[in-house]
Amino acid sequence: xxxxxxxxxxAVAVAAARPGGGGPGRGPGPGPGPAAExxxxxxxxxxxxxxxxxxxxxxxxxxRCSYCNFNAYVVPAVDEAAVRACLVREAHTLLRLSQVHxxxxxxxxxxxxxxxxxxxxxxxxxxSITSVFFGGGTPSLASPHTIAAVLEAxxxxxxxxxxxxxxxxxxxxxxxxSRLTGFRAAGVNRLSIGVQSLDDAELRLLGREHTxxxxxxxxxxxxxxxxxxxxxxxxFGLPGQSRDAWAQGLEAALGLxxxxxxxxxxxxxxxxxxxxxxxxxxxxxPPQDLLADMYQxxxxxxVAAGFRHYEVSNFARKGALSNHNLSYWQADQYIxxxxxxxxxxMPRGEGSCSREARVQxxxxxxxxxxxxxxxxxxxxxxxxxxxxxxxxxxxxxxxTDEGVTHxxxxxxxxxxxxxxxxxVPGEARVLQEQGWLLLDGSGLxxxxxxxxxxxxxxxxxxxxxxxxxxxxxxxxxxxxxxxxTDGHGGQNVGSVSGHNG
Numbered sequence: 001x002x003x004x005x006x007x008x009x010x011a012v013a014v015a016a017a018r019p020g021g022g023g024p025g026r027g028p029g030p031g032p033g034p035a036a037e038x039x040x041x042x043x044x045x046x047x048x049x050x051x052x053x054x055x056x057x058x059x060x061x062x063x064r065c066s067y068c069n070f071n072a073y074v075v076p077a078v079d080e081a082a083v084r085a086c087l088v089r090e091a092h093t094l095l096r097l098s099q100v101h102x103x104x105x106x107x108x109x110x111x112x113x114x115x116x117x118x119x120x121x122x123x124x125x126x127x128s129i130t131s132v133f134f135g136g137g138t139p140s141l142a143s144p145h146t147i148a149a150v151l152e153a154x155x156x157x158x159x160x161x162x163x164x165x166x167x168x169x170x171x172x173x174x175x176x177x178s179r180l181t182g183f184r185a186a187g188v189n190r191l192s193i194g195v196q197s198l199d200d201a202e203l204r205l206l207g208r209e210h211t212x213x214x215x216x217x218x219x220x221x222x223x224x225x226x227x228x229x230x231x232x233x234x235x236f237g238l239p240g241q242s243r244d245a246w247a248q249g250l251e252a253a254l255g256l257x258x259x260x261x262x263x264x265x266x267x268x269x270x271x272x273x274x275x276x277x278x279x280x281x282x283x284x285x286p287p288q289d290l291l292a293d294m295y296q297x298x299x300x301x302x303v304a305a306g307f308r309h310y311e312v313s314n315f316a317r318k319g320a321l322s323n324h325n326l327s328y329w330q331a332d333q334y335i336x337x338x339x340x341x342x343x344x345x346m347p348r349g350e351g352s353c354s355r356e357a358r359v360q361x362x363x364x365x366x367x368x369x370x371x372x373x374x375x376x377x378x379x380x381x382x383x384x385x386x387x388x389x390x391x392x393x394x395x396x397x398x399x400t401d402e403g404v405t406h407x408x409x410x411x412x413x414x415x416x417x418x419x420x421x422x423x424v425p426g427e428a429r430v431l432q433e434q435g436w437l438l439l440d441g442s443g444l445x446x447x448x449x450x451x452x453x454x455x456x457x458x459x460x461x462x463x464x465x466x467x468x469x470x471x472x473x474x475x476x477x478x479x480x481x482x483x484x485t486d487g488h489g490g491q492n493v494g495s496v497s498g499h500n501g
Contacts, residue, residue: 052100052345053131053327056087056150057338058139059364062174066207066277067235069269071340071362072137083364084146086371088153090360091337093375095157098335099348100128129158130332131165131324134188140170144182150337151187165323167192167231172210172218180225190229190322191222192262198252199245202238205283207273216256223258228320231260236294238266239274239283246294250301259320263298263313265291295452312399312451329400330408331393336360339367339377344384344392355389357382386412387469394444394465395458403438403445418444421468427460 061072132154134147147168154160167190168183175193183191195215197203203211210218222230234253236246253261268275268285277283286294299309307315311329314322327334333355336343340362346355361367361377370377384392389412397404409418422428422439431437436450436457446454 051128051130052098052333052335053133053324054091054129054154055324055334055336055338055341055343056091056132056134056139057336057341057360058083058134058136058142059339060141061136061138062141063207063209066205066274067266067269067272068207069272070137073364078141080143080146082368084142084149086368086377087146087150087338090371090376091150091153092157093371094335094337094343095129095154097347097349097376098333098345100158100333100335100345129154129160129164131327132160132167133324134166134168136169138171138174139168140174140179140183144179144186147183147188148186165190167322167324169194170218170222171208172214173208175218175222177221177225180221184225189226190231191226192231192233192322193219193222195219195232195253196235197238198249198256202241202249205238205240205274206235219256219258226258228259228318230258231262231320231322232257233262233264235264235266236298237286237291239278239285241286241294243290243293243297247297247301250298254301254305259318260314260316260322261302261307263295263315265295292452299452308401309451310401312454326400329396331389331396331412339364347381355384357384387466390465390469391462394461398444398446398454398458398461399451401445401451403443405443406441407443409443416468421465422461424468426464426467428464431457431460 057071059071059073060078061068061074064072064074132151134142134150139147151160151166166188168188169192170180171194175191180191193215194208195218196206196208198212198215200212219230219232232253234249266274268278274283278285302315303309306317308317308321309315310321311325314325316322331344333345334343335345336358337360339360341360343358343360344355345358346352358378359380361370361379367377390409393404393409393412397408404418406418418439422444428437428439428444431450432439435447436453438445438447446457450457
C-alpha cells in the first residue's frame with residue numbers, strides 16, 4: 001500500500017503533461033507519507049534550483065467538451081480586466097515569494113564572476129523564469145492585451161530572457177490570423193493547438209466547437225506565424241474508433257503538423273457527458289489490446305517520420321521539444337498562477353528552503369477575491385519530504401527517453417545514488433533483466449518497450465525506493481556518488497536547470 005500511496009502522490013505531477021485542466025498536476029495535493037516509514041523532517045534542497053518555469057491558467061471556455069473535467073468554466077460574460085489584474089498581481093506575489101533568481105559569485109570588488117550553487121543566505125540577483133505556459137480552459141479566448149500584461153508583469157518582477165519559450169494553448173475556433181498576430185506581438189512564440197481529431201464525426205463526439213476544416217486552417221495560419229514552434233494535440237481511444245481510423249487520422253495529421261505532436265489516450269472522467277454515455281451502454285470503448293495497438297502504431301509511424309519520442313505522450317523533430325514541459329518532467333521548480341494552478345517551488349521569501357506543493361483556489365470568483373485581499377489565492381500548500389520529492393523525480397523522469405540522470409537524482413539525493421537504490425537486487429534488477437529498464441552511466445531509463453508500459457513498472461520501482469530509503473544507511477554519507485562501485489562514481493552533483501496543454 002505504501003507504494004500505491006507513493007504512486008498516487010507522484011501521479012499528481014504527471015498530469016502536467018496532459019491537455020487542459022487547472023495547472024500542472026490537476027488533483028489533490030500530496031498526502032502524508034507511508035504509515036510504515038518515519039516521517040522525515042523537511043530538509044533544505046542540497047543545491048537549490050536557480051530558475052523556474054511559470055504556468056498561467058485561464059479558466060474560461062465557450063463550451064465544455066464531452067470528455068472534459070478540467071478546471072474550466074463556461075460563464076455568460078468574463079470580466080477580463082478584473083481577471084487580468086488578478087493574474088498580474090498573483091504573478092508578482094508568487095515571484096517575490098519564490099525568489100527564483102540567477103545566483104552568481106562576486107569577486108572582492110563585487111564583480112560578477114559566474115554561476116554559483118546557492119545557499120539559503122545567498123544574496124539574490126534578478127529573478128529568472130525559463131518558460132511561460134498559458135493553459136486552460138481556453139487561453140486563446142483571452143485578449144492579446146491580457147497575455148501581454150502578464151508577460152510584462154513577469155519581465156518586471158523577474159528576468160524573462162528574450163529566448164524564453166512562451167507557449168499559448170489555443171483552440172482552432174478562437175485563433176484567426178488577426179488574434180494570432182496579436183498574441184505574437186504580445187510575446188507568445190509557441191502555440192499548442194487542441195486539434196484532437198481531423199474527423200468531423202469524432203470532433204462532434206468529443207463536443208469540440210471546430211470542424212476538421214477549421215483545424216487545418218488554424219494550423220496552417222499558426223505555422224505561418226510560428227514556424228517550427230507549433231504543436232498539435234491528438235486523441236485516440238475514442239468510443240467506436242478503429243485502428244484503421246486512427247492510422248488514417250495520424251497520417252492526415254502528419255501532412256498538416258509542424259514539428260511537435262502530443263498524443264493523449266481518452267480518459268473517461270466521472271461526471272463528464274462522455275463517461276455517462278459509455279457507462280450507460282450508449283457508446284463502446286475500444287478494448288485494452290486495441291488501445292495498446294493504437295499507441296504502438298503511433299510511435300512507429302511518428303518515429304519513421306523523423307520524430308523523436310522524447311516523452312510518453314510527446315513527439316518532436318528538428319529539436320522542437322517543449323522546454324516548458326521538460327521542466328515538469330525534470331522535476332524543476334515551477335510556479336502556478338491562476339485558478340486551480342499547481343506549483344512546486346521553495347518559498348524563499350518566507351525564509352523556507354524546502355520545496356512545497358501548492359494549489360491555487362480553483363473557483364475563479366473565490367480566487368479573485370483572495371488575490372484582491374491578500375495578493376494570491378493559494379488554497380493549499382504541503383511541504384514535500386525528501387522521499388516524496390524523489391518519488392516525483394522517478395515518476396516524472398521515467399516518462400522521458402532520457403530518464404532520470406545521475407546528476408538530476410543527485411541534486412535531490414546527494415547521499416543515496418541511483419545505483420545504491422536500483423542497482424542492487426530487487427524489482428529494478430528484475431525489470432532490467434526482462435528488458436524494460438536500463439541503468440548505466442547515463443542514469444535510469446525505460447527501454448523502447450518499457451516506455452509503453454511505464455504505469456505498470458512504477459509501483460514496483462517505488463516499492464524498492466521506499467524500502468531503500470527506510471534503511472538507516474540511506475541517510476549517511478557512505479553512499480555518495482564518489483563511493484559507488486558501479487564504474488560511474490565521481491560524477492558531480494549539480495543543480496538542475498512544466499504543458500498543461
